[in-house]
Amino acid sequence: MISEDKMTLSILNIQVSDGGIYQCSAKNIGGETRKSFNVEVFSKPVIARDMPINMTVVEGQSFNFPCRVLSGHPQPKIYWNGDESSGSILKIPVVTKSHSTIYTCTAENEAGIVNHAMFLNVHQAPRFVDGNNNKLE
Numbered sequence: 610m611i612s613e614d615k616m617t618l619s620i621l622n623i624q625v626s627d628g629g630i631y632q633c634s635a636k637n638i639g640g641e642t643r644k645s646f647n648v649e650v651f652s653k654p655v656i657a658r659d660m661p662i663n664m665t666v667v668e669g670q671s672f673n674f675p676c677r678v679l680s681g682h683p684q685p686k687i688y689w690n691g692d693e694s695s696g697s698i699l700k701i702p703v704v705t706k707s708h709s710t711i712y713t714c715t716a717e718n719e720a721g722i723v724n725h726a727m728f729l730n731v732h733q734a735p736r737f738v739d740g741n742n743n744k745l746e
Contacts, residue, residue, distance in 0.1 A: 654681030
């Protein structure tokens with residue numbers, strides 16, 4: 610929307626697709642000039658709403674779980690539990706009972722930061738132990 614005095618451009622309900630090159634021109638008796646502007650529209654990351662908040666896995670299995678980020682501009686950085694080098698997939702090669710905890714996926718870019726927390730419940734196979742809690746074979 611251009612203002613009545615034709616000096617201001619306003620974009621209402623701006624979207625990432627509104628980004629691009631905009632050109633402003635001015636003209637009077639003394640001449641004409643133009644200036645181009647590159648407009649980049651940032652959008653906060655969006656994590657999929659159907660991501661589970663509880664997951665169950667059996668001890669000894671491997672566990673790979675992606676953090677599904679649907680959008681965000683510029684491309685969001687995605688990581689687990691504050692470890693920016695972990696990437697978008699939570700990877701546990703061999704699950705143990707100690708992995709039963711809350712894991713948090715983070716997606717961030719210049720427009721904002723969002724998190725999704727998930728509890729991983731680890732089930733152990735039944736086993737026999739002696740009076741000192743030593744595993745019996």
